[in-house]
Amino acid sequence: MTKFSDLNLNPKVLKAIEDAGYETPTPIQAGAIPPALEGRDVLGIAQTGTGKTASFTLPMITMLARGRARARMPRSLVLCPTRELAAQVAENFDTYAKHVKLTKALLIGGVSFKEQDLLIDKGVDVLIATPGRLLDHFERGKLILSDVKVMVVDEADRMLDMGFIPDIEKIFGLTPFTRQTLFFSATMASEIERITNTFLSNPARIEVARQATASETIEQGVVMFKGSRRDREASEKRKVLRMMIDAEGDACSNAIIFCNRKVDVDIVAKSLKKYGYDAAPIHGDLDQSQRTRTLDGFRNGDLRFLVASDVAARGLDVPAVSHVFNFDVPSHAEDYVHRIGRTGRAGRSGKALMICVPKDEKNFEDIEKLIQKEIPRLDNPLKSSAPAADAEESKTEEKPKRSRSRSRRSDDKPKTDAPAPETAKAEPAAETPKADAPRSDSKPRNESARGGNRGGGGRDNKVVGMGDHLPSFIALSFEDRQAS
Known part of the structure; x- marks a missing residue:
């Protein structure tokens, strides 16, 4: 069995890995680290939760241990699709580079330009950024990318899904042609093939698992739900979610609940809090400080339910998530894999449950085609109580009709x-x-x-x-x- 000591890493990096309690690399790490240390371009494809972040941080620290950065000219660049993922990569560098004198800067939105400018002016070895904020600094003349030796695109497929293709291509054009490029992704769409063929030179392709497969340790299920009436479907769907949570009992120690739209994230979180569930929202429209507090609270166990948009679906390392609830069927089948990958990490068992309404059945079929597996159907928890509810509703509807008819008769009688x-x-x-x-x-x-x-x-x-x-x-x- 391969160990980290067999991968030709810097001894100081090996000491940091040992301090973190790791001995054996994951398959993606064992496959990607050796060619990266040789200076080759790498295209890594593996499902989420397999340790892709360490696959590029460890060889980067080893390669950057020699040399020194100049002002405004970073020696390496890591691009991430979201602020949370960028912050997580920065934490990984802090963990594994604690015995190596390397400087880093984190360029993300929600933080003042002034603080970031001060770090860049001193010179940084590692620059971790989201594409938008990186280009903002470059256009302000605060950043020079001509000395970048290693460039990493993390969660490449998500970067492309979020519309960052023009930004990515522009950033590639600002870096030297001789740079080393590392691409890491959970899926391999045709558009990524085009990008890699354009910007990577004879890359070492490491594909650990079949594309877009869910971990075998995750138990999956779906409730095929149809509301009693169109105007009641949303509230009844939220009730189904609460009943599914209650049915899991103490086994549901914590959970991430995914919604497709930001407005639904807020509505579902507010509804859960109204009924006594410890829940909080996280999505792209919230302030960065609030997003950080919410995520930290969930990681620390102070928050039980995290209601999220897909901003939290990719790359976030939240250990020991017992459940994932898909309140909405994701529009893109690949997103389903990334969402449920938040549970069942590092060999743990997990459970992923979903609610599918009639309008989402086409997207649901695409998911089953992608994962090449039929998701077990679960009983609708509202089904048993539906007849009683319908009877009660019919009674309430009849009352106003009788009162209106009586009022019309009383109006007609005096006229005669x-x-x-x-x-x-x-x-x-x-x-x-x-x-x-x-x-x-x-x-x-x-x-x-x-x-x-x-x-x-x-x-x-x-x-x-x-x-x-x-x-x-x-x-x-x-x-x-x-x-x-």
Whole structure:
């Protein structure tokens, strides 16, 4: 069996590996480290959770142990698709380079440019960055990439999925042609083949597992769910999620719940908290400080449920995640593999459960084709309670119908009796006020007419013309004309 001591790594790096408690490399590490140390380009393909990060950090530290960086000219560059993954790579460098004097800088959004500029100005051996923030620094004239000797693209397929192809190509153009390039990815799409053929020179291809396969230690299942009504589907789906969590009991020590949209991440997290579940959201629109606090809380065990978008699906090393819940079926089949790869890591057992609604069945079929395996169907936890709920809903719907029909009948009935009260009221209205009648007589007559009208039922009495309540100011105008 291969050990790290057989891989020709720097003795100081080996000491750091021993301090971290590792002895045996994973298959991707054993396959990628030797050609990387020889200076060859490497194309590493392995499912998530197999230790790809150490596959490039360990040889990079060994190669960079000799030499010194110059101001604004980093000696190596690591590109990551998300801030969290970039921060995790930085942690790996801290772990394995603690006995080697190497400097590093982390360029990610959500952090002030000033602090990052100070690090770059001093000169760094390792520059870890997201593509957008790296180009921001370059366009501001704060960064020169002509001295990069080793360039790494981590989670390459995710970089391409997120629309970073133009940025990646631009960054490649800013680095020397003689650089060493390391590509690491969980899947190998046709677009990545094009990129690797363009920018890698005779790479050593290390493919540890069949493309896009889930770990055998992960138990999978899916609930095929259809809401009772379209306007109730979302709330019933959240109820199904809660019932699935409750059914797992104490076995669900912690879990990541994935949603396709950021707005659904917030809604699901808020719903879980409302029902007493310890949950918090994490997605790209949150402040970096809040994302870091949430992720740290989940890693430390202070937070039980992490509701996430795909920003947390790739490369994040959160050990001992017992469950993954796919609240939504991912739009891309490859994302399913990365999501459920958050559990069952390093040989541990895990469980991945999913909810599939009718509109997502096509995406679900694509997932089963990709993993070449049928995902077991689970019973709908709402199925047993559905008849009782439907009966209750039908009762609530019938009540307003009966009340409306009664109100219509009550409105119709007085209208048939309307002539009787009108005949009684017509007599005082027939008496036309005389010209010499004092003004005070018209006012009481008008007020009594109004009062009588209200007492007679208001709108139920039929009104003809101006009715029996002639306004006093109109009567007054007639009196003045007759007097003249």
